[in-house]
Amino acid sequence: MIKVDHISKDFISPKKYPGLRGAVKGLFSSEKVVKTAVDDISFTIDTGEIVGYIGSNGAGKSTTIKMMTGILTPTRGECLVAGIDPSRHRKENAQNIGVVFGQRTQLWWDLPLSESFTILKEIYNVSDENYAERMEFLNRVLELPDFFDRPVRTLSLGQRMRADLGAALLHNPKVLYLDEPTIGLDLVVKDNIRKAIREINEKYQTTVILTTHDIGDIEELCSRIIIIDEGKKIYDGSLNDLKDKYGTKRKVSMEIKQPEKIKKLSLTEILGVKKEECDVEFDKEKNMLCVTFDKHKIQVPQVLTAVMDAVEVKDVQIQETELAEIVKEIYNHGVTA
Ligand SMILES: Nc1ncnc2c1ncn2[C@@H]1O[C@H](COP(=O)(O)OP(=O)(O)OP(=O)(O)O)[C@@H](O)[C@H]1O
Ligand SMILES: [Mg+2]
Structure with a gap:
């Protein structure tokens, strides 16, 4: 129905100079700036x-x-x-x-x-x-x-x-x-x-x-x-x-019954991963243990088992990366191969 074939759009506008003198200069200058608003886009x-x-x-x-x-x-x-x-x-x-x-x-x-x-x-x-x-x-x-x-x-x-x-x-x-x-x-x-x-x-x-x-x-x-x-x-x-592709982060939040035991729990060691591959945070006020990781490297059940072997867990919440987060990331950093 629609075929867009290598289209581009340039907007050409007179070059602007700063200040009042610039404005006057701009009136007599023939310099132009080209803004390519759409740059070689194709799709069907x-x-x-x-x-x-x-x-x-x-x-x-x-x-x-x-x-x-x-x-x-x-x-x-x-x-x-x-x-x-x-x-x-x-x-x-x-x-x-x-x-x-x-x-x-x-x-x-x-x-x-x-x-x-x-x-x-x-x-x-x-x-x-x-x-x-x-x-x-x-x-x-x-x-x-x-x-x-x-x-x-x-x-x-x-x-x-x-x-x-x-x-x-x-x-x-x-x-x-x-x-x-x-x-x-x-x-x-x-x-x-x-x-x-x-x-x-x-x-x-x-x-x-x-x-x-x-x-x-x-x-x-x-x-x-x-x-x-x-x-x-x-x-x-x-x-x-x-x-x-981009929503590979998982976050498991667990409410813990015996917070005093958390200190001794070394999750990365139990899971056999490097420290940077698994982010562990503990909120002392809420007794919440939050573990963030890449779902391709670690499975959710592995995390749950590791924690539940060591402490009693009252409540569990599993979150995926939201689409809004993914899109924000792409707007900020572009796509990665
Ligand atoms: N008539 C025009 N003359 C000069 N520059 C223009 C003109 N129309 C758009 N532009 C520029 O082209 C670029 C793309 O504008 P466009 O309106 O297509 O963006 P958009 O993706 O729709 O953004 P938004 O989400 O803010 O609506 C912008 O930098 C804008 O300033
Ligand atoms: Mg728009």
């Missing part, structure tokens, strides 16, 4: 996939989406969406895609929502029959009737987001681009929006590309993620592979 996305497109602030996510929607023309490379080059054939492309930018609405601010929908119906040439079928579905999953007659400017953020999502889907697009669709929403509305996205994807096989800073969106919706950093693609694969 199949029909019906939901792909999370993630990266830290300024990584180039929105710029990529803008090229895929035809708002921006790539400086280099090519992109095809449903067989069409979006920046060359904007009109045809518009029929195939729906876009929601969480940061701003695409609807007419002063018009009642219902009128925005009527206008969109005309713009996209949606037949009466298709309109009725679509609206029945959208009304149900997005609960639009609650505020359908109100001007868009009077809607709450959550209502506006549901309205925007509905508007983007009215013409049954093949591809749906969502740029931070759950930003600023409370947990309940977030959950509703996610459910709606999943239902739309299942019912119509809509291909979805989603950028987000909310790890919950990713976990709930995406089986595949693409991570970009400083304009370059640094990971493309399944969420499970990412967790397998």
Whole structure:
């Protein structure tokens, strides 16, 4: 459905000089700075996939989406969406895609929502029959009737987001681009929006590309993620592979009955590992022993047996590395081979 082939986007802006004199100098200078916001990115996305497109602030996510929607023309490379080059054939492309930018609405601010929908119906040439079928579905999953007659400017953020999502889907697009669709929403509305996205994807096989800073969106919706950093693609694969590869840390926390015995317990010796391979901490106030290790080097039962042989354990908790931690690590340090 989508083929992105070595695309890059450079933004060229006049060089800035510091201070007031600099500002004046800048007016007469012809020096330019080039910022490569997207740097040689390629991927393909199949029909019906939901792909999370993630990266830290300024990584180039929105710029990529803008090229895929035809708002921006790539400086280099090519992109095809449903067989069409979006920046060359904007009109045809518009029929195939729906876009929601969480940061701003695409609807007419002063018009009642219902009128925005009527206008969109005309713009996209949606037949009466298709309109009725679509609206029945959208009304149900997005609960639009609650505020359908109100001007868009009077809607709450959550209502506006549901309205925007509905508007983007009215013409049954093949591809749906969502740029931070759950930003600023409370947990309940977030959950509703996610459910709606999943239902739309299942019912119509809509291909979805989603950028987000909310790890919950990713976990709930995406089986595949693409991570970009400083304009370059640094990971493309399944969420499970990412967790397998980077989420190898395990933390076992145990509440101990006889804290006085802990001192004598030398876990690394019993487990036969080096000190740096197993981090042992004891919280004297809570009587909690926390052991952190790599699951490929040490097994959880080994740790439990070693401790329980020596002391009585009241309670046990086993934690995996959370996806949020993994992603933070990758944003900070990149991917390691
Ligand atoms: N029109 C523009 N002119 C100049 N630079 C731009 C323009 N649009 C974006 N940039 C720069 O390109 C880089 C990538 O921006 P982009 O909006 O794609 O990031 P993003 O990944 O969407 O970030 P965020 O998570 O903050 O939304 C940034 O450094 C940004 O300042
Ligand atoms: Mg963005």
